[in-house]
Amino acid sequence: MNVVGMDFEPAGELKIGQVGIANLRIRTLDVARLVDEMRSRVQRAPNLFDRAAVVLDFGGLAHAPDAATARSLIDGLRAAGVLPVALAYGTSEIEQLSIQLGLPLLAKFRAQYERVDGTPAPAAAATALPPRREPPPPEPPRAAPAPAAAQPQPGLMQVAPVRSGQQIYADHRDLTVLTTVGAGAEVIADGSVHIYGALRGRALAGAQGNTQARIFCREFHAELVAVAGHYKVLEDIPKDLIGKPVQVWLEDEQLRIAALD
Structure with missing residues (x-):
């Protein structure tokens, strides 16, 4: 069989990535x-x-x-x-x-209380057993030394400007942007978001539901800000905060935005 010149490359390349839906x-x-x-x-x-x-x-x-x-x-x-x-x-x-x-x-997972067919799983019945004499337990082995405590994961630091169409995601940590987030760009963190330049795109903190996360930025022009899914768009933001240093946080399930002193 002649395979010279045969194209083994796939017609389409499938990749799974972080998407905003x-x-x-x-x-x-x-x-x-x-x-x-x-x-x-x-x-x-x-x-x-x-x-x-x-x-x-x-x-x-x-x-x-x-x-x-x-x-x-x-x-x-x-x-x-x-x-x-x-x-x-x-x-x-x-x-x-x-x-x-x-x-x-x-879906991330099927609830533990639900079977595949959708019916609730029955609780395990407690069964009383007659007492019996057990042989003496063997001497337990000497405990191994406890492993060293895991080092905390540092936050993600973005040095270059985040340009239109780019998305930066800090998985299970804070995100610090040392420069600007351009219009049409998106920065996302499971923790808090710190922006030391202008925020002109979108910033989403607490992406996995952390209601204690916050957003801080030095110059506020955001298209959208969100904490744990609660969001505001530019049209909802008081005009006197535009261009100011601000912080964004969640309080009583309401998104709050205030100027930084």
């Missing part, structure tokens, strides 16, 4: 109201939300919607300017809905 947690299944809210968000911040990928999270409802209602919501959201791309995993009912809608299911 908004999570729309639905608390009231009112399709018209949800669509109006998302249309308003897109109109207020078109550069941020227009054609944004959105995961639909029905975990805030007592029951998952039927497929017809979910399709109506998806069509309405698309008309409003956002693109539902998946469902957030919640129960086996949600899993079935994702199959009916032809959308993927995003």
Whole structure:
């Protein structure tokens, strides 16, 4: 068999990377109201939300919607300017809905209390056993010396400016940017974000849900700031804070922004 000149390269290269996808947690299944809210968000911040990928999270409802209602919501959201791309995993009912809608299911793990078929796992019954005489236990082996304490992971330091289209992510640590974050750029940290220059793009702290994380920057022009999923866009920020040194934090589930003294 002649293999000279045969191309063994794949036609497409698949890579899994860090992506920013908004999570729309639905608390009231009112399709018209949800669509109006998302249309308003897109109109207020078109550069941020227009054609944004959105995961639909029905975990805030007592029951998952039927497929017809979910399709109506998806069509309405698309008309409003956002693109539902998946469902957030919640129960086996949600899993079935994702199959009916032809959308993927995003989940980190299946809850330990749920079986594969969706029924609750029974609690293990306690069984009383008659006492019996046990042989004396063997002498325990000498304990090995305790390992040295793990060294804390240092924060990620970004020296070069973060330019438009770039994304920097500090996994399980703080992020420090020594220069600027340009418009259209995004910096994300599971801990806090410290920016020693101008912030013109997006900054997201507490990406894994750390409500104690904060954002600090020396010159505030942010397109968006968020802590543990709670966000504000530039249009929501008081004008007297623009261009000032500020800090951003979460208090009583409300995002606070204040000038630094």
